[in-house]
Amino acid sequence: MISKKTKYAFLALINLAGQPNGQPILIADLAQDENIPKKFLEFILLSLRKGGILQSRIGKGGGYSLALPPNRITVGAVIRILEGDLAPVPCLSKTNHAHCEECRDEATCGIRLVMDDVNKTLSSVLENLTLADMIERSENEISKRKNVVDFSI
Template sequence: MISKKTTYAFRALLHLAKAPNGQPVLIADLARDEKIPRKFLEFILLTLRKGGLLQSRIGKGGGYNLALPPDKITIGSIVRVLEGDIAPVPCLSDTNYARCEECQDEATCGIRLTMADVHVALSNVLDKLTLADMIERSETERSKRQNIVDFNI
């Protein structure tokens, strides 16, 4: 499962992606509009900026905006910046490798071999989907719901 931090990051990134002409958005406005605790949001945005997904400007006209177009920001990159490596078991992690205590031989471990397939599949999906896909899916569902005719009287 993704953490609350990543969920808040998705909400903030979606908000920033919808900002007109990529205009910077103030943290206070973003926190208020998305109902995200401001201090927590500051930490999240700083992490995303350090990860190369956001830009920030200080002073008049300042705030945060996307560093890349929404179709160039993958869901995988967001998750990795905030959660770390996407590995279902520690022995598959590129950044936080740890040998499993109970494992006798990694080369023949059925758990590791099976989870390696899961790791590849999950990474492939997360690296194909983008912030733009997330926006499009949401808008598609919203438009479908608006076309529903309610016959209740």
């Protein structure tokens, strides 16, 4: 499961993606708009800025904005920045590799071999889904609820 921190990050990113002309927004305004505790949001946004997802400006007209277009911000990148490595077992971790204490031989371990497939599939999905996909799916569901039919091709 993703943490509340990551859920808040996605809420903030969706809000920032909706700002006209990539206009920066202040942390206080973003926290209020999305009902996120301000101090917690500060930590989240700082992590995303360090991870290259956001940029910030100081002074008048300052605040946070997206550093990349929404179609270049992958769900996987955001999750990795905030949650760390996604490997289901420690022996598959690229950043915190560790041998499983119950494993006798990594090369033949059935658990590792199956979890490697899970890891590759999960990583592939998360790296191919973007913030733009998240926004589009949400907008499509909102339109469905309003019974609005979109005939654009």
